[in-house]
Amino acid sequence: MMGIEFNNVKKYYGKSRGVDHLNLKIVEGDFFGFVGPNGAGKTTAIKALLNLIIPDSGSVKILGVDTQKQIRKIKTAIGYMPSEVNLYEDFTVEKLFSMNRSLYLNHENAVLQGHRSKKAFEADMRKLENEMVQRLMIDPSKKFKALSLGNRKKIGFVLSTVHRPKVLILDEPTSGLDPLVQDELMKLLIKFNMEGMTIMLSSHTLSEVENNCKSVGLIKDGKMLKHESMETLKRHNLKTVDLTINRSELNLLEHWSHQYDATKLGEIRALGSFVKITYKMPQDIHTILSSLSQLTLEDVDIYNPSLETLFMHYYHQEVSHD
Numbered sequence: 027m028m029g030i031e032f033n034n035v036k037k038y039y040g041k042s043r044g045v046d047h048l049n050l051k052i053v054e055g056d057f058f059g060f061v062g063p064n065g066a067g068k069t070t071a072i073k074a075l076l077n078l079i080i081p082d083s084g085s086v087k088i089l090g091v092d093t094q095k096q097i098r099k100i101k102t103a104i105g106y107m108p109s110e111v112n113l114y115e116d117f118t119v120e121k122l123f124s125m126n127r128s129l130y131l132n133h134e135n136a137v138l139q140g141h142r143s144k145k146a147f148e149a150d151m152r153k154l155e156n157e158m159v160q161r162l163m164i165d166p167s168k169k170f171k172a173l174s175l176g177n178r179k180k181i182g183f184v185l186s187t188v189h190r191p192k193v194l195i196l197d198e199p200t201s202g203l204d205p206l207v208q209d210e211l212m213k214l215l216i217k218f219n220m221e222g223m224t225i226m227l228s229s230h231t232l233s234e235v236e237n238n239c240k241s242v243g244l245i246k247d248g249k250m251l252k253h254e255s256m257e258t259l260k261r262h263n264l265k266t267v268d269l270t271i272n273r274s275e276l277n278l279l280e281h282w283s284h285q286y287d288a289t290k291l292g293e294i295r296a297l298g299s300f301v302k303i304t305y306k307m308p309q310d311i312h313t314i315l316s317s318l319s320q321l322t323l324e325d326v327d328i329y330n331p332s333l334e335t336l337f338m339h340y341y342h343q344e345v346s347h348d
């Protein structure tokens with residue numbers, strides 16, 4: 027079954043485009059990274075998915091259920107962390123946690139979440155809550171109004187995950203968090219995903235998506251530009267080749283550029299009689315190696331592009347086609 031589906035979703039705010047014929051399918055058990063520039067439509071898509079805004083047309087589903095029509099049916103199966111966490115300012119974190127737990131506590135939800143009784147469900151939530159309090163360094167005695175932006179985010183994370191949702195949707199969860207907490211939060215997400223949770227993570231931190239997600243979707247101008255598994259995206263794309271060669275061989279490279287459709291990236295840097303140059307090559311590794319064997323190499327480094335490089339590549343490609 028699909029974890030999450032967007033079918034031709036369109037949402038305009040007056041004349042301003044939110045998303046426009048957005049199509050996206052995320053399989054159950056995926057850890058999906060949702061990336062795109064500011065204003066591309068990520069938050070609009072997430073809000074439409076959660077029935078927080080009503081799309082102009084199209085449909086959205088979580089675990090096969092149309093959330094515009096029947097979100098109540100699967101509320102317990104969903105966890106959502108918004109990009110800005112606003113809660114009762116005068117309540118302590120402890121109080122917010124216990125209120126959150128009580129919202130889920132009934133026999134039906136306990137059974138839905140795989141527990142024998144309400145008591146067992148509560149015990150499981152308390153256990154996970156305590157683990158996250160330790161790992162994310164949360165002070166439960168503090169009032170919400172006394173918390174910094176980053177500490178508020180941690181509370182939002184606990185509230186959205188403690189009932190172990192089947193599908194978790196996070197809108198820029200790590201922005202504003204220090205690197206240690208960011209790392210801990212990502213480790214928790216990986217653990218949840220390994221336990222079967224489907225995760226949709228919207229993020230501007232491309233390295234975070236690259237290092238942790240199983241698949242990635244690039245959105246631009248309200249439409250999906252690319253959606254692939256991280257492995258395929260990297261495997262099928264250009265290799266970056268850093269070369270240090272004798273200056274006299276530069277003309278060979280020129281010839282090679284035309285022959286193989288390789289692209290020079292950045293400027294040539296002179297190092298005495300040698301030059302350092304970076305190429306982007308669309309060929310398979312055998313073609314790259316046979317080309318390189320024609321050169322007198324001082325040094326070479328061949329690597330898969332980072333998600334950041336791919337992101338720039340696709341966005342620039344689109345811009346140049348516009």
Ligand SMILES: Nc1ncnc2c1ncn2[C@@H]1O[C@H](COP(=O)(O)OP(=O)(O)OP(=O)(O)O)[C@@H](O)[C@H]1O
Pocket residue numbers: 039042043044045062063064065066067068069070071
């Ligand atoms: N309430 C609103 N009223 C009018 N326009 C809106 C509203 N909300 C979003 N938009 C517009 O819809 C477009 C998509 O915005 P959205 O917040 O979904 O993008 P995003 O990809 O989440 O951006 P960011 O990465 O900056 O958070 C933007 O052009 C934005 O200005």
